[in-house]
Amino acid sequence: MNTTLLRKLERNFEGYIGTIMLFAYTLLIGYTIFQRETFGDPPAYTLSVTLYLFTWMTWLAAGWAIRHDSHFRFTLLRERLSNRVNYALRYLDIVSWVFFAGIITVYLLETLQLRLESGRQILGTPIPLWTAYLAVAVGMALIALRSVQKAVLIRRQYKNGEDITPTSKVDI
Amino acid sequence: MILAALSTGELLLFATVLCVILFAIGIPIYLVFGFWGLVYHATSASFPISNMATEHYDVLQTFPFTAIPLFILVGDLIYESGIAEDVVEFTRETIGWWPGSTGNTAIGTASIFSAITGSNAATTASVGNALYPQMEDEGYKDTYAAGTIAAGGVLGAIIPPSILLIIYGVAFGVSIVELFKAGIAPGIGMLIVLIGINTYYSKRNSYGSQTSLGIDPLRTIKTAWKAKIGIGTIVILLGGIFVGIFTPTESAAVAVIYILALSVGTGRITSLEQVMRASFSSLLLLGVIIPMVVTSVLIQQSMSNLGLQTLIANAVIGLQHPYLILFAILAIIWIAGTVMDATPNLLLTAPMLAPAAADIGWGPIVWGMIFMMGDSVGFITPPYGLNLYIISGIAEIDYIRVARAVVPYLLGLVGVWIGYAVIHLYI
Numbered sequence A: 001m002n003t004t005l006l007r008k009l010e011r012n013f014e015g016y017i018g019t020i021m022l023f024a025y026t027l028l029i030g031y032t033i034f035q036r037e038t039f040g041d042p043p044a045y046t047l048s049v050t051l052y053l054f055t056w057m058t059w060l061a062a063g064w065a066i067r068h069d070s071h072f073r074f075t076l077l078r079e080r081l082s083n084r085v086n087y088a089l090r091y092l093d094i095v096s097w098v099f100f101a102g103i104i105t106v107y108l109l110e111t112l113q114l115r116l117e118s119g120r121q122i123l124g125t126p127i128p129l130w131t132a133y134l135a136v137a138v139g140m141a142l143i144a145l146r147s148v149q150k151a152v153l154i155r156r157q158y159k160n161g162e163d164i165t166p167t168s169k170v171d172i
Numbered sequence B: 001m002i003l004a005a006l007s008t009g010e011l012l013l014f015a016t017v018l019c020v021i022l023f024a025i026g027i028p029i030y031l032v033f034g035f036w037g038l039v040y041h042a043t044s045a046s047f048p049i050s051n052m053a054t055e056h057y058d059v060l061q062t063f064p065f066t067a068i069p070l071f072i073l074v075g076d077l078i079y080e081s082g083i084a085e086d087v088v089e090f091t092r093e094t095i096g097w098w099p100g101s102t103g104n105t106a107i108g109t110a111s112i113f114s115a116i117t118g119s120n121a122a123t124t125a126s127v128g129n130a131l132y133p134q135m136e137d138e139g140y141k142d143t144y145a146a147g148t149i150a151a152g153g154v155l156g157a158i159i160p161p162s163i164l165l166i167i168y169g170v171a172f173g174v175s176i177v178e179l180f181k182a183g184i185a186p187g188i189g190m191l192i193v194l195i196g197i198n199t200y201y202s203k204r205n206s207y208g209s210q211t212s213l214g215i216d217p218l219r220t221i222k223t224a225w226k227a228k229i230g231i232g233t234i235v236i237l238l239g240g241i242f243v244g245i246f247t248p249t250e251s252a253a254v255a256v257i258y259i260l261a262l263s264v265g266t267g268r269i270t271s272l273e274q275v276m277r278a279s280f281s282s283l284l285l286l287g288v289i290i291p292m293v294v295t296s297v298l299i300q301q302s303m304s305n306l307g308l309q310t311l312i313a314n315a316v317i318g319l320q321h322p323y324l325i326l327f328a329i330l331a332i333i334w335i336a337g338t339v340m341d342a343t344p345n346l347l348l349t350a351p352m353l354a355p356a357a358a359d360i361g362w363g364p365i366v367w368g369m370i371f372m373m374g375d376s377v378g379f380i381t382p383p384y385g386l387n388l389y390i391i392s393g394i395a396e397i398d399y400i401r402v403a404r405a406v407v408p409y410l411l412g413l414v415g416v417w418i419g420y421a422v423i424h425l426y427i
Helices: A003-039 A046-067 A083-118 A130-159 B008-024 B029-043 B049-058 B063-080 B083-095 B101-117 B120-137 B142-157 B163-172 B176-205 B217-226 B228-243 B248-265 B272-306 B308-317 B322-339 B342-359 B364-380 B386-395 B399-405 B407-426
Strands: none
Touching (some): A003 B063, A003 B272, A046 A130, A046 B272, A083 A130, A083 B029, A130 B049, B029 B049, B029 B272, B063 B083, B063 B101, B063 B120, B063 B163, B063 B228, B063 B248, B063 B272, B083 B101, B083 B217, B101 B120, B101 B228, B120 B386, B142 B176, B142 B364, B142 B386, B142 B399, B163 B272, B163 B364, B176 B228, B176 B364, B272 B308, B272 B342, B308 B322, B322 B364, B322 B407, B342 B364, B364 B407, B399 B407
């Protein structure tokens, strides 16, 4: 694989998977409307599969948003602080993310175990229910991973004298 | 050691102060709320910490929420495909010939974008990118131009389909379609006031005076035809919902398919990269909004369990006179909106004040609109004002300077808001 492709994957891996899910559920909803309006018989699994994809998309995107500095925050004070203080606060951000994601993951494992043992499935599909809960755990793992990666990137930017003030921008 | 000696109440007070500090120093809102929720769950007998973990899944299991990324995607596709430019042209031909041409075009375009994207942030960003440079070229003062666009973006929360109204509908168990219908009148009221204010200031300062006055019907029809995909999107979104053919999620999905098919078919979208960019923006916003909803719900549950909501509601009801209650409600909404993002504010403050609102005769739909109008005013009120952040980033102007320039619009919108609330004391 060439470096450009790897760089794209590093920046937007969750975005590519999320995009597939987003268009899959758009088409699924479109298909359901077609079935309902044409045959009066919409598939029963639409609702549950849409929610399943939505859950995965959300938690994949939550971690990805850390990579792109998109999470909403109050930046008025940060913009007025020196790069040095911002550097320290950036580490506080990162420690906070990892700590919180860790707590949620630890306490989710019990529920995940219960769902695994129950053998239940997503309504109208053979998909095991525990894989829906897994979305949160994977999301939290990605939050921790992207935070650690962000720490490395910020350190590099700081050493190069670049501005590291957070932005809360949602464009790429 | 010191923490162990504190009572639960003292510990929560300490956590509140700590979270305010974390918020002020710019820790993401999701985490600030999450930490407060964590302290509460750690000290509560009725809510174990595992509840926090499962709520990260359970809160998302609400079908109307699935409309959110689709509405945002519709807006991003409109922008990527260049349809936004056609909409701007159409608005310019329709209302751009008044004094303050481009300013009114920006406000008018914001209202159309609001009816497409359902998001104030997306509306402000799109209109800002499309029209701010032009307003500057036409001699508008930089801060005034930025303030006008930020104020126009407020409409995104009120004019249907609004993402915030979807979240309100889910939280309060109210029909989202009825909320959308209720948003039309105040949305138009706010639009008229914004245009009036811009027209007055533009005339006074000779902004956009180079525009020739008068409407050209032929050109208006031509630009309307050119903007047909954008206009068609509004027909699908709102028509489908109001006529009852589609749910909000379905209408958004159909609109995505419609825009994609026509944009690819007419050569407006020629590369996969354009679609990816639109999708990425939508997903990022999703990954930011929904986690905030989750921790806001957790705090709301905690406050409810502590009896804080009842306490505050009773304090407001204790004012007894309807007008005193009304102004206390509006003041709390506004103050909360200035320091909190709209979504957490909606989930925390609206349930807290709902009993007081019911006490003066506001039903859940009217209450939703009154709350949302106040919440949206927070978009242009410092220190949090999200629209001010967005436009100051686009225009590269200091946030505080834009905040000062937006004051006339802010007062106008507050006037509409108070008027709407007072009228509904009698209806």
